[in-house]
Amino acid sequence: MTLAHEAVSSETIETPAEVAARLNASGATLRLSExxxxxxxxxxxxxxxxxxxxxxxQHPSTHGVLxxxxxxxxxxxxxxxxxxxxxxxxxxxxxxxxxYLQGPTNVTRMDYAAPLFSELAFSLAVEELLDVEIxxxxxxxxxxxxxxxxxxxxxxxxxxxxxxxxxxxMMLYGWKEREEVLxxxxxxxxxxxxxxxxxxxxxxxxxxxxxxxGLVAFLDQxxxxxxxxxxxxxxxxxxxxxxxxxxxxxxxxxVALGATGPILxxxxxxxxxxxxxxxxxxxxxEFDVIVGTYGxxxxxxxxxxxxxxESMRIVRQCxxxxxxxxxxxxxxxxxxxxxxxxxxxxxxxxxxxxIFTEGYKVPEGEVYAKVESPRGELxxxxxxxxxxxxxxxxxxxxSFVNLQTLPHLMKGGLIADAxxxxxxxxxxxxxxxx
Amino acid sequence: MxxxxxxxxxxxxxxxxxxxIKVLAVFVFLLVATMFMVWFERKVNADMTNRIGxxxxxxxxxxxxxxxxxxxxxxxxxxxxxxxxLIFRLAPYLSAVTAFLAFSIVPLGGVFDSSRENPxxxxxxxxxxxxxxxxxxxGILLLLAVSSIAVYGIMLAGWSSGSKYPLLGxxxxxxxAISYEAALGMSVVAVVMLAGTLSTHGIVEGQIGSLxxxxxxxxxxxxxxxxxxxxxxxxxxxxxxxxxxxxELVGGxxxxxxxxxxxxxxxxxxMNVITMSAIMVTLFFGGPAGPIxxxxxxxxxxxxxxxxxxxxxxxxxxxxxxxxxxxYDQLMDLGWKVxxxxxxxxxxxxxxxxxxxxxxxxxxxxxxVASVLTVVCLGLLFAAxxxxxxxxxxxxxxxxxxxGAKG
Numbered sequence: 001m002t003l004a005h006e007a008v009s010s011e012t013i014e015t016p017a018e019v020a021a022r023l024n025a026s027g028a029t030l031r032l033s034e035x036x037x038x039x040x041x042x043x044x045x046x047x048x049x050x051x052x053x054x055x056x057x058q059h060p061s062t063h064g065v066l067x068x069x070x071x072x073x074x075x076x077x078x079x080x081x082x083x084x085x086x087x088x089x090x091x092x093x094x095x096x097x098x099x100y101l102q103g104p105t106n107v108t109r110m111d112y113a114a115p116l117f118s119e120l121a122f123s124l125a126v127e128e129l130l131d132v133e134i135x136x137x138x139x140x141x142x143x144x145x146x147x148x149x150x151x152x153x154x155x156x157x158x159x160x161x162x163x164x165x166x167x168x169x170m171m172l173y174g175w176k177e178r179e180e181v182l183x184x185x186x187x188x189x190x191x192x193x194x195x196x197x198x199x200x201x202x203x204x205x206x207x208x209x210x211x212x213x214g215l216v217a218f219l220d221q222x223x224x225x226x227x228x229x230x231x232x233x234x235x236x237x238x239x240x241x242x243x244x245x246x247x248x249x250x251x252x253x254x255v256a257l258g259a260t261g262p263i264l265x266x267x268x269x270x271x272x273x274x275x276x277x278x279x280x281x282x283x284x285x286e287f288d289v290i291v292g293t294y295g296x297x298x299x300x301x302x303x304x305x306x307x308x309x310e311s312m313r314i315v316r317q318c319x320x321x322x323x324x325x326x327x328x329x330x331x332x333x334x335x336x337x338x339x340x341x342x343x344x345x346x347x348x349x350x351x352x353x354x355i356f357t358e359g360y361k362v363p364e365g366e367v368y369a370k371v372e373s374p375r376g377e378l379x380x381x382x383x384x385x386x387x388x389x390x391x392x393x394x395x396x397x398x399s400f401v402n403l404q405t406l407p408h409l410m411k412g413g414l415i416a417d418a419x420x421x422x423x424x425x426x427x428x429x430x431x432x433x434x
Numbered sequence: 435m436x437x438x439x440x441x442x443x444x445x446x447x448x449x450x451x452x453x454x455i456k457v458l459a460v461f462v463f464l465l466v467a468t469m470f471m472v473w474f475e476r477k478v479n480a481d482m483t484n485r486i487g488x489x490x491x492x493x494x495x496x497x498x499x500x501x502x503x504x505x506x507x508x509x510x511x512x513x514x515x516x517x518x519x520l521i522f523r524l525a526p527y528l529s530a531v532t533a534f535l536a537f538s539i540v541p542l543g544g545v546f547d548s549s550r551e552n553p554x555x556x557x558x559x560x561x562x563x564x565x566x567x568x569x570x571x572x573g574i575l576l577l578l579a580v581s582s583i584a585v586y587g588i589m590l591a592g593w594s595s596g597s598k599y600p601l602l603g604x605x606x607x608x609x610x611a612i613s614y615e616a617a618l619g620m621s622v623v624a625v626v627m628l629a630g631t632l633s634t635h636g637i638v639e640g641q642i643g644s645l646x647x648x649x650x651x652x653x654x655x656x657x658x659x660x661x662x663x664x665x666x667x668x669x670x671x672x673x674x675x676x677x678x679x680x681x682e683l684v685g686g687x688x689x690x691x692x693x694x695x696x697x698x699x700x701x702x703x704x705m706n707v708i709t710m711s712a713i714m715v716t717l718f719f720g721g722p723a724g725p726i727x728x729x730x731x732x733x734x735x736x737x738x739x740x741x742x743x744x745x746x747x748x749x750x751x752x753x754x755x756x757x758x759x760x761x762y763d764q765l766m767d768l769g770w771k772v773x774x775x776x777x778x779x780x781x782x783x784x785x786x787x788x789x790x791x792x793x794x795x796x797x798x799x800x801x802x803v804a805s806v807l808t809v810v811c812l813g814l815l816f817a818a819x820x821x822x823x824x825x826x827x828x829x830x831x832x833x834x835x836x837x838g839a840k841g
Contacts, residue, residue, distance in 0.1 A: 051598060059684060060684060061681040163681065165758040166759025169755040236757075415683070416676075416682050416759070
């Protein structure tokens with residue numbers, strides 16, 4: 001990634017290393033062991049305005065089991081240490097024991113708010129190793145589904161962001177609209193989350209008959225709802241006071257910290273993999289990349305709100321352009337045969353048996369595939385030794401990398417700002433801990 | 435109690451009996467009303483967010499609060515090891531008792547009509563009396579006093595819990611109460627100035643007549659708005675619920691409380707909402723005044739009173755469902771930099787108009803004095819802002835030096 005972007009003038013550019021050094025020196029990160037934290041209060045005899053407070057892992061607004069160890073002076077946050085690992089279940093290690101066919105069932109449980117993106121990244125990586133060309137319809141179905149998933153994920157963000165700032169009504173409005181998307185997912189994939197729908201070689205099932213009807217109705221009514229959200233939050237003076245100028249980050253800092261997605265875009269740096277390194281058929285649809293200006297909490301909120309609108313544009317184009325054809329690749333080494341064929345063909349029976357017991361073999365090599373998830377760059381790195389399951393699989397979770405920005409965004413703010421910042425970074429702990 | 439005709443001809447046992455009945459009635463009424471309020475809030479809030487809300491216990495779930503209360507009674511009363519035992523146990527009662535006290539000065543009924551010789555008097559068992567528990571001459575001051583004491587309940591609860599989140603909540607509570615008490619008091623003064631009395635009965639009596647004589651209009655609307663905002667803050671209701679602030683402080687002052695003690699805080703909070711709504715109706719909306727149909731004089735004033743209170747209760751719920759929470763420093767800014775100057779300024783304007791109406795002072799003198807005073811006040815105000823900004827800048831500078839030296 002180059003920094004030669006119009007938003008950044010050439011003289012002020014610091015190298016990422018310089019920015020990293022500056023951020024390190026800023027003292028926003030609390031470097032304190034558990035043992036030291038316990039004796040922290042006794043160790044200071046001069047200054048008793050300071051204290052360590054643990055926000056989480058059980059706290060209403062840390063979005064799961066994130067724990068923030070914060071050093072407070074009064075109510076001002078001085079230093080922060082995000083503590084993770086409370087949801088660690090070794091999913092990357094688990095992947096090594098699962099075949100490529102079983103892989104999506106594993107990765108889909110990482111980012112549970114946007115499960116289809118993990119499946120997509122995994123499938124793209126495996127397909128690249130297999131060197132298969134997936135049918136056009138499968139590509140468009142994937143695009144349709146992931147864009148809807150982006151909408152549901154952002155709606156969930158709007159709900160929790162509203163709630164974290166005290167607008168409890170917003171919480172249920174967001175959930176309600178998300179529900180409509182999930183209903184469509186249930187119709188298509190059979191499940192509301194953890195779909196295991198996007199698989200190497202295509203998707204699990206074709207779109208059901210009449211799939212457009214409910215979807216078009218939903219797309220027609222959603223803009224009205226989004227305008228209601230605007231009334232309730234965007235134009236609300238208290239809302240603006242609470243979010244504007246809070247948790248500010250610059251482009252250089254975001255880049256140095258590896259932040260992607262809405263956090264990076266909020267700084268005015270238009271980096272979106274869908275446009276900059278198109279995958280699927282994103283070069284065939286029209287959409288805008290939403291960027292912010294100030295890199296504050298409000299920008300991150302506004303970006304997500306407007307990305308819902310952009311996703312709606314893409315979904316409409318997907319509905320229009322949805323090509324006919326196969327929904328998965330007709331390669332009998334990768335795709336299980338249809339049920340009917342098994343009774344008639346010896347080959348089909350063998351393939352079916354092999355695929356579901358041993359799994360299909362993937363050529364030796366290593367590959368990194370990345371997609372733009374609602375939270376940023378979601379990458380999947382797979383090393384294959386030619387066997388039926390990966391030798392090593394690693395997921396670059398955007399939530400995990402974005403968490404690094406927390407201490408810097410929170411420094412100098414109040415507790416209420418800290419809550420707003422955590423909410424605006426929108427981490428999903430399943431993806432952080434994996 | 436003192437303006438009450440019940441006591442004008444000495445006090446005998448029957449008078450005390452009626453007193454007892456009134457106290458009991460108001461006590462029971464408040465408890466029932468609180469139960470209703472909790473249900474009402476949940477139901478309206480549910481409606482506003484496309485939900486059904488409680489609907490299992492009783493018709494339309496109206497007994498939900500009762501069920502919750504019973505459940506609270508049977509829960510274990512947990513006391514943290516670090517808590518200060520006595521104060522930790524005492525604090526909830528301090529909140530609950532004061533919540534009951536403030537309601538005693540609210541006139542609940544009686545015909546307030548200019549045609550009456552002694553408005554607001556009702557006859558109970560052959561005795562003439564006001565339909566309110568007490569009508570002390572310092573009336574509305576009691577409200578201010580009691581609501582200040584109520585803050586102690588919250589403050590001590592947070593402080594005695596021996597835990598960090600409640601501590602932050604209690605610090606917020608005390609600061610918030612001090613800031614908003616001033617604005618609250620100042621907007622009450624505007625009403626008292628017009629009524630010429632502190633007694634709540636007297637204040638309601640002063641509003642007899644047309645709608646225009648209700649103090650919400652005749653004080654010029656500003657005191658009402660200031661009172662409404664300050665009262666919301668005083669009640670720790672959204673958008674000023676920083677003391678609890680579930681998303682920030684988990685539960686604030688009541689994080690460590692459980693069982694019946696938590697229920698008492700809960701009760702006190704909702705009771706205070708009802709009391710404040712009733713006080714607002716009394717101060718600004720003519721109390722029980724309203725048209726009386728079919729000659730039902732015992733029914734309609736009380737009905738009007740409750741109808742008016744219900745409007746405010748609905749408003750508080752509405753606030754909760756829609757508004758985001760203010761931040762601590764924004765709350766302080768609103769209190770000190772907006773509400774107090776506005777209410778103080780409005781008070782000066784109103785008193786100027788009153789003086790003019792008395793006719794002792796010529797308009798020219800008044801305008802000259804007023805303009806000089808305005809300029810001086812604004813000057814002081816801006817000087818204060820500037821001083822505050824300098825102090826902040828200095829503090830930030832020191833902070834930078836300190837951390838810079840450390841780094």
